Ligand SMILES: Cc1cc2nc3c(=O)[nH]c(=O)nc-3n(C[C@H](O)[C@H](O)[C@H](O)COP(=O)(O)O)c2cc1C
């Protein structure tokens with residue numbers, strides 16, 4: 001896996017081989033190892049995992065079985081949202097057929113159906129759900145504090161035999177239980193790399209970003225969709241091939257890759273879709289969930305939609321994140337409704353500085369990254385609202401996708417009624 005250069009398709013692009021090696025490190029003292037396939041797909045603008053799980057559930061299950069074998073795991077889990085009924089059907093069938101054909105190996109694989117919350121996809125929130133809890137992120141990553149571990153959460157080190165410190169504690173469960181969490185698309189690459197070889201895999205993509213990847217293209221394009229692209233393909237071609245491009249009289253103003261990377265402005269759509277090049281262009285590849293905004297889009301309203309989404313979805317375990325995302329959303333709303341002043345912009349800047357303080361997970365950082373990038377890229381649009389020359393404000397829906405069939409996106413409109421305590425207000 002290391003030689004293939006495969007990187008995680010869940011968003012962060014972490015080298016898969018290195019992750020596998022870190023889970024394998026250590027001896028019996030680390031406890032049991034586990035593997036979890038992340039099929040939660042909660043990133044706005046992304047639908048590729050659901051498409052993959054319907055079109056080739058076998059490859060996902062096979063990749064998970066191989067990873068479980070390679071980790072010498074005590075158990076493996078395939079986690080998807082309860083609402084992904086079609087995917088649950090295809091995955092269950094694939095698991096049954098592969099198991100009946102005796103092709104899954106020794107490690108038991110279970111399907112876990114989780115809640116709709118964004119944090120279900122965050123890897124430590126995911127582990128909580130596998131354990132039957134709510135998706136509230138943990139303090140430590142899965143390789144340090146894995147599934148079903150009973151080693152103290154506040155211990156200083158993992159991979160150290162905690163038994164010595166536990167009076168009479170000779171039980172088998174005192175290790176950190178290192179747990180491998182990989183995105184379902186990452187795992188679907190595994191069988192192909194193993195059967196066709198590293199050279200074949202590396203014949204696709206670029207030297208630094210080898211292989212192919214699934215991209216979702218939604219927003220102001222002609223035909224939103226999901227498609228497989230060779231890494232290194234210019235973004236403009238991906239928008240054309242996967243999303244049908246823009247109508248003739250429109251041009252790209254901005255592209256967001258999910259809500260975790262800085263905005264890419266329209267002048268940079270020639271950037272190759274590869275980890276390094278997207279980073280060098282000031283943005284990031286993420287999970288290749290491209291949300292396209294044309295030249296008519298209100299980027300202040302977009303900032304509000306992203307900030308509100310993150311505020312609502314923040315779990316509140318870290319005050320700076322919950323209150324910070326809430327405050328930024330409120331200041332943006334003041335600006336959009338014509339009540340804003342320069343002071344509100346200053347306050348947004350100040351909150352963005354602290355929204356990441358003492359955070360357990362990356363959500364607060366997403367707020368900082370995306371909103372700061374929009375302020376920097378489109379200052380004129382913020383000024384126009386302050387000066388009263390823009391508006392009236394029309395709220396922009398966050399592209400949290402419920403379904404994507406034949407070029408038609410069905411958005412989760414219910415999210416507009418979701419409250420910061422994860423209940424829903426009355427309404428249509
Ligand atoms: C707020 C948040 C939400 C996330 N949602 C998802 C998700 O829906 N699916 C996913 O695969 N990874 C998601 N991730 C990334 C996971 O935490 C994790 O990095 C990933 O599953 C690792 O797999 P990979 O190495 O194969 O990319 C999310 C991360 C954060 C911070």
Ligand code: SF4
Pocket residue numbers: 119136137313314315316317318319321322359360361362363364
């Ligand atoms: S950073 Fe935000 S979303 Fe993440 S655990 Fe803390 S409060 Fe929850």
